[in-house]
Amino acid sequence: VDICNRKKEVLWMIVQIQDREVELENNMSSIDEITNLVHEALSDKEIFFSHFVIDGVEVYEDYALYFEEHLNGIESVEVVLKSVREFVSDVCLSLATYLERALPEMERLSDSLYQGEKTIGSEESLQLVEGLDWVFQAISTVDQSTKKPATWDDVIAKAVVIQNAFQEVVEAMENKDDVLFADIVQYEITPALQEIKETINKTIDEEGMRDTMN
DSSP states (O other), rough: OOOHHHHHOOOOEEEEEEEEEEEEEEEEHHHHHHHHHHHHTTSSSEEEEEEETTTTTESOOOHHHHHHHHHGOOOOEEEEEEEEHHHHHHHHHHHHHHHHHHHHHHHHHHHHHTTTTTTTHHHHHHHHHHHHHHHHHHHHHTTSSSSOTTHHHHHHHHHHHHHHHHHHHHHHHHTTTTHHHHHHIIHHHHHHHHHHHHHHHHHHTTHHHHHHHH
């Protein structure tokens, strides 16, 4: 066996987490070791996991798949952790950005459904459902944190309204009732999301969340 070539085949990655650097071999077992390192850090209830930076690429989801697909070439992994305040600020800013973009699209979707230009099965309708699911998850994440914004009860109240309307959306989709779907989006979901957006934007400004992220 060519020892020099064998050494070249053994690749290592440096994992940076908090003030530690851990050297791991590039194999499948290292994915479990990285997961254990993250869980160990999260034993501090004031810390949240945000994402990985893998060789300069920010990875926010499907971590295991990304590691598997790039395993042989990974050199560095940074585990990005945030304080509760930083994490809550991040989620609120993401919500505000999403709603700023999504609300006009919802209005256009409702108009298209009324005019028969779109149907419930359209890509826009499915994106709306996926977007609402993400909004619920984001709101739930903040609600479970130890440092909720002062106005969070107002957000939860509107989220309950949307959740109830969402059940009607599902029924409208099952019955392929385009007009009912449009009614629910225009008269129930959109106004509630608009109020959530206004509340979150007010919270962001009053609690200095933009400064937190700088």
